[in-house]
Amino acid sequence: MYFLLLFLGFVTRLFLVPIPGFKADIAFWKGWGLAVADRGIIWLINNTNYNYPPGFAYILDFIGKTYKLFADPYNIDQYWMDNNLLYLFLFKILIILSDIGIVFLIIKISKKLKMEWGWLLASIFFLNPAVLFDGVIWGQVDQFGLFLFLWAIYFFIDEKPKLASIIFTIAWLMKWQNILFIPIFYLFIYKKYSFSDLIKSFAVSLGTFAIIIFPFWFYREMASLLNLFTVNSNWFPWYSLNAFNGWWIASGLNGMKISDKTLVLGIINAKQFGLLLFSLFYFIASLNIFLAKKEESLKQFVLSSALVILSFFHLLTQSHERYLFHLLGFVIIFYFFKIEKKLTHTIGLLSIVSLGIFLNMYVSMAFNYPDQVYWPFSTETTRSLTLYISMFQIVTFIYIFVRYFSSFIRKNYLWVVAASVVFMGFLITKNYSYFLGKPISLTKITPVGIQQDYLKPMINMTVESARGVKYWNRLSNNYYFYNQGIGAHANSEISYGLGKRFSKLITDFGIDTEAGDQNKAVFIIQGDGRELYRSKPKGKYDLPESISVSIYGIDKLSLIVQKTGESNNGLHADWLNPVLIR
């Protein structure tokens, strides 16, 4: 019976392979795969917009090279077609293998823990529409990450922490989301085993890491690797990347239109607030492992991992629609670890979680590639529907948190209260000056948008400082030095999402001492697109000017520097000691 279901799932997948899916993602796989197959991993990272982990590049390399055996990837009329069946097959067959691997691990974990219904739950996973949609239809690789993570858990059940560490290291070098689990992963090893095992696990992890990133240290390109690790932090700086969560609702159901640098609480922006909330929940997840009995710690690690992935999706900005995928595997193993004791409850919870994930991905696909799905609603109706999907997912999050963590919090409320106090303390400390109505330096607020013709604006330094340590220089005008300010270069526009919080901007401005003396620029202040102030043309030897501009009721404040003549050469322009008054 179960074999038949699994076979059905396999055949369904094979029939779904020709669907082009999320075309932009597949185009990236093709482009990056061809680059790494032709030029190697370091060239890929230094010369393209590759922003996935290094491990995934090897998979793309394998597919790229295999493709070359059967067809010509340089035939642009064939390779780049969205219905390139050979490429779709080569890529999606790996996704299918990952799905099969997850099925295999679900069954193995159930057997290892002497629990029934492994085959049933594995079959449900394999036929789950959310799993099918994310992988073989969309063309995403979340299953790679889940497969390796579950494998690591299997090794833990088998009491092999070192092997688990090797697999886990591969997991986060294959799919970034797994980085989230690093702290609780090693915390669990320390809790379940010993400090010595923790060190050994670190050592094998480091060894695995060194092998996977071999080309980087061998060719002395570690800086490229470091860049790859950090490049994603502001790749899409929006409230929500079609993740239907609280940020999506807060954005007015248009998460990719509101910058997450917009202020939401005093001078704390959405991204910072999300990070703080996430940290609070991460602390609870860590505490759940740290305070667990040794024999219960693996169970609690699984539960905490689920909380981490839920918090990641719901609390952080810049979350993608697919980021709950791991939960589809976690909820199933809840049953084997007796986190959820009743099979019917497990299947019920899995159905609820799957429904939310499926709808979120389906609607995202309808937004981006309406030709890939059947969706009978207009864009505006769909936006309204996303409100209900968001609320449904938020309620699911609250339900899971309350159901599985309420007794833990009751027992350990002092810890949680202490963490909440730290959380609140941070909010208050950060907003101390704001709450007291004191002036706030604009340099403390992250812009929502920056456009500049040369280098990038620098905080409390001249623009030339952006070239590196050797060029660091203090802000000044005619050798009058300022401690605070923004070093810009014409033409530039720096925008802030102030959320109508302030009434006045007071600032000095002028051309920096390090500037050339050939050209002049005007300084413009705009509020919500309306010009509030425009200076006379300023050159290197003009003294700084001081102004106070009313910004009452202004949401978006823009500081603009424009060249007045033909050239902007050497126009290093400074906003000096800019402060906001409530």
Next chain:
Amino acid sequence: MDTKNKEEDFVVEAGKKNLITINIVILVIFLLIIGGVYYWVSKTSKGQQVFPAGINYLLPKGEEAKKPVLLYDFAKLSESSDWVTYKGKAYSYSFQHPKALAPLSFPNDKSDAVTFKVNELPPEQSLLLTVEIVSSRDKNLVGKPEEFAKNYWKFFSGLSGLNKIEPITNEKGLKGYKAAYLVKGSKTVTSDNYFFQVEGNDDILLHIGDIFPTEGKAVLNRLVNSLEYLK
């Protein structure tokens, strides 16, 4: 006794052989079905080229000049708040577009065409918006926008037929049709063409062609939805 055992062994052996044969036959049939489906899909589906956005690699060095280059980060443009209004010179249409894209129009152009340099084609061969004067194409199609859109391919020797057509209404309430056409001698179809009716003037249609690469679809959608015609 021995003979009986040998007979039983023979039967079991024969049964195993039959089972293997049946399995092989099932496997072959299964592979033929899947292969057949793939063959059918590859022969019938009309795909389009999709290139990765941003800085990317499409061909080895030396041949890179041939590759299509993405001139803008369309994802950012589509979400940008920095959009401005373009107004027609001869006709009173207007639409919004990203400030970063400079409108290119043509002196004394009766069709009041405008475009952007967003692909590798010369702008005059890749027009975004033209005002179609229906009577200059076919007098019988005046006041019949759907018929015009359905038969538009007939005005071009490189097209062989209509692929699909559907009625649309943009966010400003302009009604019209979205159509794509078959390219003669290949399996491909053209990008989408939009034909919007102008209230009170049956002889003109606002024709928008999708000149954007696939990554620019969101920019086009936003632009199309901002199209207006003032009386």
